[in-house]
Amino acid sequence: MPIAADDPRLTHAYEAASTRYTDVPFQRAGASGIPLPKVSLGLWQNFGRDRSFDSQREIVLHAFDRGVVHIGLANNYGPPYGSAESTFGAVLDSGLARYRDELFVTTKAGYDMWPGPFGDGGSRKYLTRSLEQSLQRMNTDYVDVFYSHRPDPETPLEETVTALVDIVRSGKALYVGISNYPAELARQAYELLAGQGVKLLLHQPRYSLFDRTPEAELFPALRGLKVGSAVFSPLAQGLLTGKYIDGDVPADSRAANSHFLNGTALTDSYLERIRGIDRVAKEAGLSIPQLAVAWVLRDPVVTTAIIGASRTGQIDDAVAASQVELADDVIAALEEFAAAPGASVV
Ligand code: NDP
Numbered sequence: 001m002p003i004a005a006d007d008p009r010l011t012h013a014y015e016a017a018s019t020r021y022t023d024v025p026f027q028r029a030g031a032s033g034i035p036l037p038k039v040s041l042g043l044w045q046n047f048g049r050d051r052s053f054d055s056q057r058e059i060v061l062h063a064f065d066r067g068v069v070h071i072g073l074a075n076n077y078g079p080p081y082g083s084a085e086s087t088f089g090a091v092l093d094s095g096l097a098r099y100r101d102e103l104f105v106t107t108k109a110g111y112d113m114w115p116g117p118f119g120d121g122g123s124r125k126y127l128t129r130s131l132e133q134s135l136q137r138m139n140t141d142y143v144d145v146f147y148s149h150r151p152d153p154e155t156p157l158e159e160t161v162t163a164l165v166d167i168v169r170s171g172k173a174l175y176v177g178i179s180n181y182p183a184e185l186a187r188q189a190y191e192l193l194a195g196q197g198v199k200l201l202l203h204q205p206r207y208s209l210f211d212r213t214p215e216a217e218l219f220p221a222l223r224g225l226k227v228g229s230a231v232f233s234p235l236a237q238g239l240l241t242g243k244y245i246d247g248d249v250p251a252d253s254r255a256a257n258s259h260f261l262n263g264t265a266l267t268d269s270y271l272e273r274i275r276g277i278d279r280v281a282k283e284a285g286l287s288i289p290q291l292a293v294a295w296v297l298r299d300p301v302v303t304t305a306i307i308g309a310s311r312t313g314q315i316d317d318a319v320a321a322s323q324v325e326l327a328d329d330v331i332a333a334l335e336e337f338a339a340a341p342g343a344s345v346v
Contacts, residue, residue, distance in 0.1 A: 012057070014095030016102075017065035024067035024322050029228030029303045032201055034175070036104060038297050038322040040070035040230060041315065042306040045258055047087045048078035055311075060091045062312040064099065066319050072204075072230065072306045073138075074108040074149055075130045081113055085137035093139055100140060106230075107134045108179060108204075110149025122152030122160035131172055145201055146173035148189075150180040157185065161192040168198055177230075179204035183217035190225050200227050202303065207231035207296055208346075209240055209277065209338040216342030219301045228303035231296055235307060236346050237261045240292035245274050254310070265346070273345070276337035284330045286321075289314070291330075293321035298331060 026035040041063045047056050060071065077084030085107065092100065109130035112120040119126060131146055146167055148160050164176045176198055178189050190200045203222055205214045207229075214229070222229055235241055238254045238261065249255045249263045274288070281291040296305050307318045339345045 012094040014061060016061075016099055020065055020067050020069075022067070023319050027300065027303050029202055029230075030222070031226035032175075032199065032228065034104070034201065036070050036228075036230070036304045037067050038304055039068055039293065039315075039318040040072055040304045040306040041068050042072040042232060042308050043084040043088060044072075044074070044077050045254060045260070045308050046310045047084040048080065049083050050079060053087065053090060056087050057091045057094060059309055059312055059315065060088065061096065063309070063315050064096065064103070066315055068315060068319065069102055070104040070106070070230075070304060070306075072106050072232075073134070074111075074147075075113045075134050076111055082133070082137055085134050089138040089140070097140075104144045105138070105140065106145040106147060106177065106202075107131070107138075107143050108147035108149035108177075109134075110147070110152065110179070122148055122150075122155040122157075122163075124159055124163035124166075127160065127163045128167065131167055135172060142171060143173050145175045145177040147177035147179050147202075147204060148181075151178075151182070151185050157188055158192060161189055162196065165193065165196045165198050175199075175201035177202040177204060179232075180206075183221040186218065186227075187221055187225065190227065200225070203227055203229045204232055204306070205229060206233050207302065208234050208236045209292055209295055209334060210236045210273075210346040211344040212339045212341050213344050219299070223301050229301060230304045230306050231302050232306045233308075234293050234296045234305040235289055236292075237308070239265060239270065239274070239346065240277070241289045242274075242278060242287070245271070245278060247271055252310075269345070273337040277334065280330060280333045280337070283333070284326070286324065287317060289317045290321040290324065291326075291334075293318050294324040294326050295331070295334065297322065298326055 024037040028035045073085050109127050167173045193200050207214050243253050244266050247266050255261045281288045293305050296302050309315050
């Protein structure tokens, strides 16, 4: 199909900032050869067809200019499903593609993507064909990590793992990741991969001041295996910012515009916690999101924090946070307002 004259791929040009490796510290993922920026950008929300391409492009390019070279996707990010990958492909086409090998692009399959039994779960058919579709949407010939997005109790783990191994051997993904796997299954996946000569690069769990579940079993397991983690929703989708602190839902916030968060999250207990965290942040000379991102990065088992962003300033907050080392007394002061170690309040 011919490209329309006003297609953004023809109307934009891009030259990356020469300072892009000066802002975000990089940290090695476990015992691997891959250092990742301590802050990564995920395109789960804000990158579907519900927002303007120009603002989406601006956010991705701003991230790259600041050194946030790791971009996290999944097959079904949107809405509609697939559209975040298409958006990212259009950003690549609009000038970023010349930097493809400076980027670390990851995608996943595991949740529902297309109708019928082959578009969900952990089968070889689903993972292999889904990655093929993702590469077409992104208009790139490889991803850096392909993740199994969740464990599938209906599919033997051997089948999922062998599909991931074959995908790596095909060159369409360079590394393997798993997401949302509990510790014991993560260990089994690691062993099955190792048995076929492939190292598990990353685990992707949810982790924040409000969800400390991974501290109980997953993080100890990852430390033992020397596998890194790319933690998601470090700001609890925006709850760990000041925007809901008065108990109101601003019209331009995720709680007003997404199925995944709404005003029911703003309970009295939440308001008490966030106001306490705000006091600790002010005392430390940080904003709440800066404190929240710096907090997840306090332990090197966390290789990188995958944030979401609806505007470029949110990237700058996270970049600033990646440079902060929290003092022990600040970490201690947060305990009263955070979830208990190993527990979640969201
Ligand atoms: P966050 O917890 O970082 O929440 C991001 C949202 O918080 C933004 O969209 C914005 O919302 C708000 N925000 C961010 N920074 C600031 C700031 N400085 N000041 C004020 N508000 C701010 O992460 P997400 O929940 O978006 O998840 C991040 C990524 O993690 C996803 O894109 C995805 O890649 C990955 N993920 C993986 C999952 C998995 O199963 N593996 C599941 C979920 C996410 P607003 O619209 O209100 O401005």
